[in-house]
Amino acid sequence: MATPLEIILVPTLMIVLGYSLKRHDILKVQDSVTLTKIVLDVTLPSLIFVNLSRANISSDMLFLPFFALIISMVCIILAYLFCKFRNYSKIKTWTIMIACAMMNTGFLGFPISMGVFGNDGFLHAIFFDLETTVIFVILGMLLVSVFGGNRREVLKQSVSFVPLWAVIFALVFNVFNLQYGYVLENSLNYLGQATIPLIMITLGLRLDFNEIRHSLSDSLFVSFVRLIVAPVVMFLMLGFIGFGGLSFKVAVLEAGMSTAMNALVLSINYGLDTKLMSSMIFTNTVLGLFTLTALISFLI
Template sequence: MNSGNYGAPIILFAFGEKAFALAVTFMVLQQIIMNFFGVYYAARGKDGIKVAIKSVFEMPPTYALIGALILNLSNVSVSGNLLSVIEIVGNAAIPLVMIILGMQLANLKLGNFQWAEISYGIMTRMILSPIIAYIITITLMDLDPLLRNVLIVASAMPSAATTVLYALQYKTEPELVSSITLVSTLVSVISITVLLNLVS
C-alpha cells in the first residue's frame, strides 16, 4: 500500500498532526516488511527460494535497518554532516521512483490491460483491505479511535510505486503491476473520499 507519499499527507489533512505521527510510524513498519517480504516474494516468483533469500540480503535497506537498530540500541549519535547526506539521498528517492514509474506507464497500452487481474487487485487493495482492517481493529483490538482510523485509512491506499520497482527488478509481470498501481491510484480519488466520510 502507498501509505507514505500518498497516505501520510491524506491522514495529516484528514485527522491532524497526531494522526500523521501514527501514520509515519505505520509507514516505517510497512516499509520494513515490504523490503523483506516484498523483495523475497518478487524474487521468488522466477528464481526460487535460495535466490529470493539472497536478494533480500543484497538490498541496501536491509543493511540500513540493521545499522539503524545497532546505532539506536547503543545510543550512538550520528553526525550532522552524515545526516545531511542521508537527507539529500532520501529526498532524491521519491522523484526517482516517480520517474521510473512514469517510464513504465509510458509503455502501457490500454488495450493490453489485463482487466480481470487488475479488477482483482483493485478489489483486494481498495475494498477488502480496509474491511479486514476494520474487522481486526474493531473486534480483535482495543485501540484508540484515532489509531484505528489511521490504520483503516492507511490500509485502503492504492498500490505503491515500490511494487513496480520490484516487479521490474525481478521481472515479475511489471506491466500488470504498473497497471494495477495506475488504476488503483485513480480509483482511490473516489474510494478514499468515501472512506474518509465513513470513518469521520
Template sequence: MPPLLAALLNVMVPVALVAAIGYLLARRLKLDQDTVARLSLYALTPALAFDTILNAQVAAREAATLTLAFLLTWAVTVTLSGLVGRRWPLQTRRSVMASSTIWNSGNLGLPIALFAFGQSGLERALVVFLTGVIGTYILGPAIYNSGAGWRGSLRAILGLPVLWAALAALVWRVSGVGVPLGVSRGVHLLSQATLPLVLLSLGIQLGAAGKLSITPPMVFASGVRLIVGPLAAFGISLLLGLRGQPLAVLVLSASMPTAVNALLLAREYGGDAQTVAGVVLVTTLGALVTVTAVVAALPYLP
C-alpha cells in the same frame, strides 16, 4: 468543501502532478526507465527508511500490535489474490499479488493520517509505514522469486540495501549514540528525494507504455486493494484488541492505493509492469472516492 475532503485533495493533487510530469517527460524524451527505478530502489528508499526509523516515536507494545495487524492484513490480501489469480499467467498472478497488497503508506498515508488525527496519529502511521517499507522489500522479492526456491528468495532479499539500512538504524537507535550531524543531514537530504523520484518513475512508466488498457487482473487487484484491504484491517484489528485511534490509523492506512514501489519491484524482478502500473493508476484515482468514504466512517469505529 468539507475540511477533510479538501485535505485529501490537497494530498492527491501534488502526487498526480509529479506523476504527470514524469508522463510528459517520457512522451517527449528518451529516458532510461531502469536507471530511474534503480536509483529509488538501491539509494533513496534505504535513506528514507534509515531517516524515519531514527526519528519515529511510539510505545513498543502498541507498535508491536500495529505491526502484527499490518502483516496479517497483508496475509489476507496476498492469499486471496494468489488463489483467484491462478487463472492468469504466472507473472501476471505474481504482479496482482504484489500490487493488491503493497499499499502507499508513505507519501499518501502519512500526510492523510496527520490531517485526520494530528501528531499522535502521524506517529502511529509511522509505525505502519516502517513496517511497510521493510516488508515491501521482503514480500516483493519473495513473490517474484518464488520459483527459484527459498535460497533464491533469500539472496534477493539480502541483496536489497533497504533491509540493512533499517537494521543499522534500529541498532544505532538502541545504542543511544547520537548520529553525527553531517551524516544525519546528508541522509535526510537524500531521503527527501525518494518520494518525488518514485512518482516520476510511475509517470515515466505510464508515458512509455502508451495507452493503458484496463484488464480483469487490474480491476481485481484494484478492488482487493481499495475494498478488501481496509475491511480486512478492520476485522483483524478488532481481533487483536486495537481500539480507538490505533484501529482507525491502520484502517485508514490500509485504504491507501497501491504503492509506486510495487511498480519498481515489478520492473526489477521481471514482473508484469504494465498490470502493476495500471493498478497504481486505477487505485490512485479510485482512492479519491474510497479514502473519502473511509475518513467519513472513522468516527463511528469502536
C-alpha cells in the same frame, strides 16, 4: 488543516509531472530505473535512518508488519478463489494472486502516510512496510517451487535491499542512543528530502495508458480487492481486537494502497503474464487516487 483532496493532490501533481516529462521527451521510461535505484539505495534509506534513529518507538508499531502479512494472505485467498471460479491457467492465477497480495506501502504508502499523519505516520508506515520484504521472499520461494528458479537469488535480492538495512541500523542507533554528528545528520536529511518527489515522478514515468486495454475485468477485480476489501478487512480485524490510535489509522490507510511495483519484478523473473500485471498495476494505481481520498476523509 489540509482537506483529504488537497493531501492527495500533492502526490498526484508530482505523478502528473513525471508523466508530462515523459510525454515531452524530457525524461524517458528507462530513466525510471535509474531514479528507482537512487531512491531505494540512497534517498529512502537516508529518510528512514534519520527519522527512525531518533524516534520514540511504541509497542504498537511492532505488530504492524504482522497485520500487513495477514491482509496479504487474505488477498491471496480471494484471488485464488476468483481465478478458480474462472478456471484460469496457472500462470494467470499466480499473476493475479501476486497483484492482490503485494501492497505499494513504500513507494506510495510512505509519502501519503507522511502527508496525512506527518513524521509519526511515516514512522508507523516504515514498520508496516517491513512486511513487503517478507512477502517478497515468501512469494519468490513459492514461484521457484512452481515454475523453477534460484532460491538463493531470491534471498540475495531480499538481503541486499538497502532500506531494510537502513531500518536495522536505525534501530541499533535508536536503542543504544548512538550519535552520528552534525555533518552526517544534515547530509542524510538533505538526501532524504529528495525521496518523495523522486518517488512520485518515477510513478508518473511508469504510467502507460495503453496497458489499460489488457484484461479490464481482471484489473478491476484486483483494484476492488486491493483498494476496498483490504482496508475494510484491516479495519474490521483491528477493531475486533481493540487495536487503536495512530497505528490503527496508518494500518488501515496502508492496507488500501495499490499493487506494488515489485509485483512486476516477480512477474518478469518467473515468466508470468507481464502485460496483465502492468495493466492491473496501472489500473489500481490510478483508481487508488480516488479511493485513498475517500479513505483519508474517513480516517482524519
